[in-house]
Amino acid sequence: MEKVVLPGEFLSTEEEYAEGKKSYSADGGVYASVLGTSEYSKENRDVSVNGFKNVRRLKRGDIVYGRVSIVKDNMVGIDLLRAEPKKGERVAMTSSYAAILVRNVSREYVKNLREFFRIGDVVRAKVDGVKPYGIDLRTDEQDLGVVEGYCSNCRSKLVKAGSEFKCLACGSNEKRKIAEQVRG
Ligand SMILES: [Zn+2]
Incomplete structure (x- = not known):
């Protein structure tokens, strides 16, 4: 990701670098x-x-891709990778941290978030809100969720098998909130 800076953002001390363009x-x-x-x-x-x-700048309703950095009981932390481009527009990502709150994960009842996401998975998500401390995402639609899953045993890339993922390397069956567009 490019290092995007906002108007007024600190770049350097004057001793290190002078002002340029x-x-x-x-x-x-x-x-x-x-x-x-x-x-x-x-x-x-x-x-x-x-x-x-x-x-x-990123706004509510934009589609983004990110990698799961942490899975807690009530939320999933996401490192943002990129925004899905729209016609003739570029979206600047000025924050790299996002979160999915448990209530925004799925329309199903979520008992254990680890059956929906695991660390390292790449997810496609919709921006629910842009907040000062980060970005809120949601995945409670069919085409949102994990697009690239990684085995929780051996870290191999998973393939889709029915409504779950399967690891061809170690045989592990893995549950996820899989985005519908993913083909196995
Ligand atoms: Zn495996």
């Missing part, structure tokens, strides 16, 4: 003027921001 200095620090990607030049000793065109 689309950045400004204040109180000994250098900050981004626009939404874009930061570029540090050792040669010029300055830091610039390459501003985006036709870019907007």
Whole structure:
């Protein structure tokens, strides 16, 4: 993922890097003027921001992909990988941390979240809300859920077998909230 910076985001101290294009200095620090990607030049000793065109920030309803980083009793932590592109738009991901609360996982009753997600799985999810501390996701639709599952025994990539995943390496059968579009 590109390092995306927000307007006003701290880039460097003035001692390390001077202001370059689309950045400004204040109180000994250098900050981004626009939404874009930061570029540090050792040669010029300055830091610039390459501003985006036709870019907007992530919003409710966007589809994203992420990797499960932690599974707790009441929520799943996700490291965001990318947003599913829409026509003519780029979506900037300014946060990499997201979570799925247990109530947003499935329309089924969720007794044990580990039967829905495991660490390392790649999920397709919908943005439910963009909050200051991170992004809330949901997977309670048929085409949302795990798109790439990894064996909880041996970490091999799983294949779909009926409504479950199967590990061809060690034979483990694994339950997940599988996104419907996945073909085994
Ligand atoms: Zn296995």
